[in-house]
Amino acid sequence: MSDQPFTPPPSAPGVEFERGIQLLRSGSHAAAAVTLQRLVDAEPNQVDARVALGSAEMGLGRWAAAEATFRRALDLVPRHPPALRNLGILLATWERHADTLQLAESTLDIDPTHTQALLARGNALTGMERFEEALQSYSQAAGFEDVAYEALVKLGQTYAALGQNEAALTSFDQAIALQPNLALAIFRRGLVRLPLRNFAGGWDDYEARLNLGTFVASSMSFYRPIMGQVARRIASADLANRRILLLGEQGLGDQVMFASMIPDLAGEGATVTCVCDHRLTRLFSASFQGVEFQGLATPPVLAIGADDTVLAMGSLGRLYRRNEGDFPGTPYLRAGPGVRNAWAARLGPRPKGLRIGLSWRGGVPGTGMSRRSLSLDQLAPVLDLPDCDFVSLQYGDVTAELEALNAGRGNPVRAFDPAEIYDFEPLAGLIANLDVVVSVQTSVVHLAGAVGTTCLTLVPHHPEWRYTASGSTMPWYGSVQLFRQPAPDAWAPVVHEVADALRLRLSRRQA
Incomplete structure (x- = not known):
């Protein structure tokens, strides 16, 4: 549960729909779009298929087409929850918060208990930095079982934006108590602990990102075929003299920031190969001796042996920066x-x-x-x-x-x-x-x-x-x-x- 498009279950009749959903869930957006478009052409009133088609179009970056698809689904079935949810997410992605708010409020005028509209309204108000009003929408949504977990996570994020960190942590704890096996609330709690300089607890929670599909899709999508081999919560003692494949993640700034811990990792006596954005390979190679760097645009060779360890770069914080005194704060990159x-x-x-x-x-x-x-x-x-x-x-x-x-x-x-x-x-x-x-x-x-x-x-x-x-x-x-x-x-x-x-x-x- 997160700000990701809703994929309908294969409840609509037909093998084609089931095949389209399977393709969509596997990330094969182009093939899913072809299959679902064919179904929609044959059955124009099939709303679930339209919602799935819109999700595929979003995955392909066809934003205008996706918006039209979701709006057509809402024409067919007004206030259709998945269609409203996905349209709200699309509008928020492009920071069209006023449009999202109008969509939500027009729905709530008719059905004040529409849970997806309550969430969409909160999201729009958050995007407009009207946080106190957003709290009201999320608090109301939290009273409904079908969206309680997501609403509590949103409450936590909103309290954090207001600087009410204790309330934020309480909301995340409540969400975790509801769904202890879901990663989102744990990850978001980490993003409150880290800026409060609670590095030990924050980095422990930050590991949950690796089990969060939306995070992997947006920040580590290149590594999807090997995500199952990425080490979780490994101890530094287990890295001694190992061959390590280190995966750069997130944006350029994040990779630069996390690279400050490459010397700590190399100090374990490990043989390190780091995959990073291709714009960083020259600089990193000039700065870190004895480490091999491969650029994502090469493409890199991701051959992993049975005795190799695969690490995500952001996981180095849990190993080497658990207290504020662990941050040297000294320069570590140098152009030739x-x-x-x-x-x-x-x-x-x-x-x-x-x-x-x-x-x-x-x-x-x-x-x-x-x-x-x-x-x-x-x-x-x-x-x-x-x-x-x-x-x-x-x-x-x-x-x-x-x-x-x-x-x-x-x-x-x-x-x-x-x-x-x-x-x-x-x-x-x-x-x-x-x-x-x-x-x-x-x-x-x-x-x-x-x-x-x-x-x-x-x-x-x-x-x-x-x-x-x-x-x-x-x-x-x-x-x-x-x-x-x-x-x-x-x-x-x-x-x-x-x-x-x-x-x-x-x-x-x-x-």
């Missing part, structure tokens, strides 16, 4: 000297003031892009600092944004071809030549911290767990300083704080 020197030459003489790297946008729809990002105009208090050299570190093509900003500026923001900093070794080499980085929550923060460049990080009011729940520091990186929003969307005071911190650095340099 040729790369660093080439950037030094391209950047030219140091400015009188500071050379500052900028990253102002992070995430994608579905990972909080809107609340994590800001515009270049909002960075004006930083960009107006005198005698500074500004360099874009922003991922992707931002030519139009920079041209609009730089028009008329005597001190334009410099930018390089995105292809030149797509791979993380040249990006790390560029960052190593900067005095300071100013960034929102994105992989640039992790990379700056990993190479030891000062990073002033603009953190939203409800940050990712990696940034902890409070304070100005991250345990992972000694060079990262956090500046937190005092309220949702309140970027102005954060930007001014960062500008003041930079102004202080300028005064010290020029003293």
